[in-house]
Amino acid sequence: MNHQCNAVDYEQFIPRETGFIFKFEKVGNTFIHTFIEGKLIEKVGLCPEFVVGKSLFEFLPPEQAQRKEIFYEKAWNGEHVNYEGSFGGIQYLAILNPVYHNGVTVEVIGTTIDITKEKVREKQVQQMEKLSVVGELAAGIAHEIRNPLTSMKGFAKIVKESVTDEKLIPYLEIMLDEMERINQIVNEFMFIAKPNENIRFQFTNINKLLSECIQFMGPQANLKSIKVEFDSEAQISLSCDRNQIKQVLINILQNAIEATEDNGHFIGVSLEEASADSVIITVSDKGCGISESRFNRLFEPFYSTKEKGTGLGLLTCKRIIDLHQGSIDIESRLGEGTTIKIVLPRNRNAESILIAE
Ligand SMILES: Nc1ncnc2c1ncn2[C@@H]1O[C@H](COP(=O)(O)OP(=O)(O)O)[C@@H](O)[C@H]1O
Ligand SMILES: [Mg+2]
Known part of the structure; x- marks a missing residue:
């Protein structure tokens, strides 16, 4: 042969x-x-x-x-x-x-x-493993950190109020800020570990909820002369966990504000009916946008391009939206801006309502 x-x-x-x-x-x-x-x-x-x-x-x-x-x-x-x-x-x-x-x-x-598909799947599995490790860590340690942190914060506040040496005040302020930052990371951490622990679905007017979030973020937007505009065609109500959906909107608005330069640009928020059984919330900014290489990493825990970022914001959003049986979709162009679409179902399937409520 x-x-x-x-x-x-x-x-x-x-x-x-x-x-x-x-x-x-x-x-x-x-x-x-x-x-x-x-x-x-x-x-x-x-x-x-x-x-x-x-x-x-x-x-x-x-x-x-x-x-x-x-x-x-x-x-x-x-x-x-x-x-x-x-x-x-x-x-x-x-x-x-x-x-x-x-x-x-x-x-x-x-x-x-x-083997492109296999590689993508392998990455997803690795990410899930990473998440479950994060989850275990969070459940085990975060709680332990929170208790001593609360007393440290309390005492630092007392010391700040009663200190006689003025020079010490800026140091105490830094301490308080940094403790607040640890607190924020720990809270996000714990939520990612057990997002459905305290979930409570309530029939909610989404227009009102969005207005409250925009109002809440107002001072931060004002600092950069950014206007947040809300546009909605109809009054829409659906069953959701109010605090969690607020958390999603706040995280997304925060990212949008951070991505936008100090130049008076607008951030648009809109609410519309996608179909008889779902609604879409859209947040779009004209900020820095996201490059293709960063795009695939957005939902990774601790992935952040910011000096003070936790890299847990979008992941938290995804966890919450998943619990609501909705979806989150990101479109972005580097240098032009980012649009985030959240689809929420009006009626979640009965089984999950039972588990969650
Ligand atoms: N609207 C946006 N415009 C540009 N980049 C964004 C936007 N939203 C998220 N990102 C990118 O996604 C990363 C992860 O976001 P997030 O999970 O909220 O963590 P953090 O805000 O703490 O960095 C950010 O560091 C940023 O690079
Ligand atoms: Mg963020």
Whole structure:
């Protein structure tokens, strides 16, 4: 059996739908591709003409070509090599199999399969694991931190009020601010661990609730001369946990204000009926926007681009909206602004109401 025949047999087993096959030979010191075929080639933005008859360095950036050349060399020396890579947004797994003739490598057959979906799933699982660890930590430790913190705060306040040396006051103020910050992190932490512990659904006028949130954030918006405008076509009421939905709106408005420059821009809040059984709350800002690379990390715990951020705000929102069986969707353009849409169902399914109420 010659190596050509071998290769044809091998090709029959390749999942063409999800990958591609390629072959290369060593000519002098260079690996030259002799064949490539499969659906994935187009997806990664290559075409056979770019590859066949060419070396790695002729169609890949130098660092990528160098990295692959090491694997090619190993395969040429007789090893079966597996490696993962990414190209044109596609993550793939490549397997290199040397083909021998009379004990000498005559070519290497590579098969590549698309593992983008698996990688995304793997990341989600990792994130869930991270969350459950955060949850356990929160349940165990946060509570323990809160009690001593409360007494520290109380005493620091007393000391601040009765201190006679004026020079000490700024230090005490910093202490109080920082303790407040710990308190905030601990509270968010605990909520993420057990969001449905104190959930209480009540029939609520959402227009009123949104107005209250906007009013609450007013002073912070005023500081940057930002106007928050509320627009709604109808009076809408539905059953929700008022405090939790307020928390969501406050977190989102806070992010919108933080993202907007001091220039009197508007932040728009709107409320509309999406269908007979759901409503949409939209918050849009003309702030800094979110780059594509940051976009996928927004709901990760502790992911923050701010010096004083906790990176728990959006995750808390997601937890609350999930509990309400709604959804949260973010659209953003770097430098142009961000729009956050929250869809809330009017009627949650009965089973979850039972659990939650
Ligand atoms: N409206 C927005 N505009 C731009 N970036 C945003 C916006 N909302 C959220 N982000 C980005 O998402 C990150 C995570 O937000 P969040 O979970 O609320 O944590 P934090 O506000 O503490 O940083 C922010 O640090 C920011 O980079
Ligand atoms: Mg935030």
